[in-house]
Amino acid sequence: xxxxxxxxxxxxxxxxxxxxxxxxxxxxxxxxxxxxxxxxxxxxxxxxxxxxxxxxxxxxxxxxxxxxxxxxxxxxxxxxxxxxxxxxxxxxxxxxxxxxxxxxxxxxxxxxxxxxxxxxxxxxxxxxxxxxxxxxxxxxxxxxxxxxxxxxxxxxxxxxxxxxxxxxxxxxxxxxxxxxxxxxxxxxxxxxxxxxxxxxxxxxxxxxxxxxxxxxxxxxxxxxxxxxxxxxxxxxxxxxxxxxxxxxxxxxxxxxxxxxxxxxxxxxxxxxxxxxxxxxxxxxxxxxxxxxxxxxxxxxxxxxxxxxxxxxxxxxxxxxxxxxxxxxxxxxxxxxxxxxxxxxxxxxxxxxxxxxxxxxxxxxxxxxxxxxxxxxxxxxxxxxxxxxxxxxxxxxxxxxxxxxxxxxxxxxxxxxxxxxxxxxxxxxxxxxxxxxxxxxxxxxxxxxxxxxxxxxxxxxxxxxxxxxxxxxxxxxxxxxxxxxxxxxx
Numbered sequence: 165x166x167x168x169x170x171x172x173x174x175x176x177x178x179x180x181x182x183x184x185x186x187x188x189x190x191x192x193x194x195x196x197x198x199x200x201x202x203x204x205x206x207x208x209x210x211x212x213x214x215x216x217x218x219x220x221x222x223x224x225x226x227x228x229x230x231x232x233x234x235x236x237x238x239x240x241x242x243x244x245x246x247x248x249x250x251x252x253x254x255x256x257x258x259x260x261x262x263x264x265x266x267x268x269x270x271x272x273x274x275x276x277x278x279x280x281x282x283x284x285x286x287x288x289x290x291x292x293x294x295x296x297x298x299x300x301x302x303x304x305x306x307x308x309x310x311x312x313x314x315x316x317x318x319x320x321x322x323x324x325x326x327x328x329x330x331x332x333x334x335x336x337x338x339x340x341x342x343x344x345x346x347x348x349x350x351x352x353x354x355x356x357x358x359x360x361x362x363x364x365x366x367x368x369x370x371x372x373x374x375x376x377x378x379x380x381x382x383x384x385x386x387x388x389x390x391x392x393x394x395x396x397x398x399x400x401x402x403x404x405x406x407x408x409x410x411x412x413x414x415x416x417x418x419x420x421x422x423x424x425x426x427x428x429x430x431x432x433x434x435x436x437x438x439x440x441x442x443x444x445x446x447x448x449x450x451x452x453x454x455x456x457x458x459x460x461x462x463x464x465x466x467x468x469x470x471x472x473x474x475x476x477x478x479x480x481x482x483x484x485x486x487x488x489x490x491x492x493x494x495x496x497x498x499x500x501x502x503x504x505x506x507x508x509x510x511x512x513x514x515x516x517x518x519x520x521x522x523x524x525x526x527x528x529x530x531x532x533x534x535x536x537x538x539x540x541x542x543x544x545x546x547x548x549x550x551x552x553x554x555x556x557x558x559x560x561x562x563x564x565x566x567x568x569x570x571x572x573x574x575x576x577x578x579x580x581x582x583x584x585x586x587x588x589x590x591x592x593x594x595x596x597x598x599x600x601x602x603x604x605x606x607x608x609x610x611x612x613x614x615x616x617x618x619x620x621x622x623x624x625x626x627x628x629x630x631x632x633x634x635x636x637x638x639x640x641x642x643x644x645x646x647x648x649x650x651x652x653x
Contacts (some may be wrong), residue, residue: 200375218268221546223308226326228241230311233299233546234331235259237268237428245342245374245649247293248328249301252349252382255561256556257305258297261348266641267297271534274635275526280534287642292649294338296331300324300354304549304561308572312476314566320565323358325367332368342374342652347643349598349631352381354653356573359580374652376580376587377645379633380598383573383606386609397599508597510630528556574606578613579619589647592629592636600625622648 220236249266251258263271263282270285289295299305301320303313314320332339343362344353355376362373507515507525513523534540535554577587587610591603603623611618624644629636 200611208308219544221544221548223547224327224330225329226302226323227311230302230309230323231307232272232302232323232327233306233308233548234290234327235262235297235544235546236335237262237288237295237297238291239292239294241292243341245293245344245652246338247289247295247344247346247377247645249295249297250345250350250351250354252354253304253349253557253562254301254350254354254565255304255558256349257556258299259305259554260531260556261634262297263534264531265348265632266638266645267295270638271531274531275528277527278530280530282534285638287638289642289645292646293344294341298324300327301561303567304558306546306552306554308549310553313560315564317357317565320354321361321366324354324358325361328362328371329368332371340370340372342372344375344377344649344652345454346377346379348379348381348633350382351484352378352383353573355381356383356576359585360576361582363576363579373580373585375585375648376577377648378587378589379641380591380595380631381589381606382598383577397596397601400601401594443584489573506596509595509632510592510636511594511596512630524556532556574610574613577610578615578617581610581614581617581620584617584620586622586648586651588622588624588644590624590626590633590641590644592631592633593627594629595624595631597631 208524218238218240220238221234223231223233225231233439249258249261251260253517261267264274266285266287266289268288269282272281272283280626299307301307301314301323302309302311314323345358347355355378359373359376361367362371439563505515507513509525513525532554538550541548541550581587589603589607589610591598591600593600605624607621607623611621614621626633626637626640629640634641
């Protein structure tokens with residue numbers, strides 16, 4: 165059965181005008197840009213804006229020794245819904261989008277060297293909804309405690325359910341508002357599990373789950389492996405010269421790229437079902453995947469030292485080296501085949517491997533200095549311990565969550581669709597990691613499970629955006645959310 169999804173493809177820089185009728189752009193750009201810290205480090209006292217009256221921060225105990233941190237940014241709209249936003253990683257902090265993305269504040273040139281300057285974000289989602297930015301799972305961002313690290317997404321779902329019940333109890337004025345779950349990247353896997361628990365009643369009674377808004381979601385086992393869609397992406401985006409995408413060109417990878425890109429019907433228009441895509445794949449595609457994907461026999465394991473520096477779950481434990489660490493750095497598999505080292509999160513930008521997990525390819529020192537400055541912590545409030553060091557992503561959280569396979573994600577999204585909950589999946593045209601071709605496979609898998617209810621599933625591709633949609637296209641994601649909230653049940 166053909167997927168019946170709403171395909172909304174923005175094709176111009178001013179994109180989304182055709183899906184945002186009735187949305188009035190917010191006025192004002194926030195005026196002055198107060199400086200938070202200086203280029204010399206976190207010792208300088210930031211000049212923080214006065215009176216963050218719409219912000220509330222705090223900790224919630226979800227298990228003995230496990231405390232999740234959140235920031236609530238309130239909206240001035242009467243009756244505004246509640247959006248719970250989580251970052252991905254796994255292990256990435258949700259404090260990042262507060263300053264780099266859809267949050268109330270905007271950090272100027274966040275991934276370039278220099279002074280940290282912050283202004284109000286004119287495209288903040290707080291103009292539309294009350295937004296909670298939640299640092300989860302345990303030990304992520306400003307969340308703290310002595311509890312064990314989690315080893316499964318299902319365990320993260322238990323903590324989330326506990327947190328949500330406590331949050332609603334402490335905020336009765338928001339408890340019965342429409343609830344939207346939103347997030348980016350690996351949050352697609354988290355939110356699938358959170359959705360399952362909400363639909364099963366584990367997160368409390370009286371919840372009005374009104375929508376799921378996913379930015380460049382990674383959905384675990386249901387996601388087409390990046391290597392499977394990379395040949396299509398490389399040729400379509402001209403990241404490989406046209407000659408390399410021409411049939412008959414001598415050289416293994418050139419012929420393979422062309423064969424893979426030309427044997428998928430409708431690869432550049434519409435949505436092909438998984439069955440159609442798989443049927444069209446040739447032996448050339450299989451050979452390409454075998455070359456690019458790290459074989460199990462070549463995957464190295466990393467034994468963690470048996471020291472107190474690492475959590476007990478990791479000490480002396482051999483864990484597989486992340487696949488991305490083999491594919492994307494300067495000495496990785498992709499460079500060997502296509503002649504350059506791409507940035508997996510935005511192919512328009514150079515990749516500067518971080519040397520750890522994830523291979524972030526961005527300089528996050530400015531954001532780290534900002535959030536580790538004592539004055540910034542005091543301004544945010546909520547009782548952040550001065551000694552708590554903020555990280556963009558904690559590899560210990562990431563590795564421990566990788567111990568067990570992720571549960572299939574598309575089933576929970578299809579179940580939500582069948583229950584009348586709209587789902588929106590937005591992807592960036594320049595995102596290699598979750599690229600547009602993999603996205604179409606993803607959408608088709610969810611739609612196939614949802615059946616007739618797939619009419620509530622919307623798939624958007626944003627031009628000029630990489631993996632971080634809120635950073636690259638803040639106005640577009642604002643308008644998408646505004647439109648989405650208009651249609652939320």
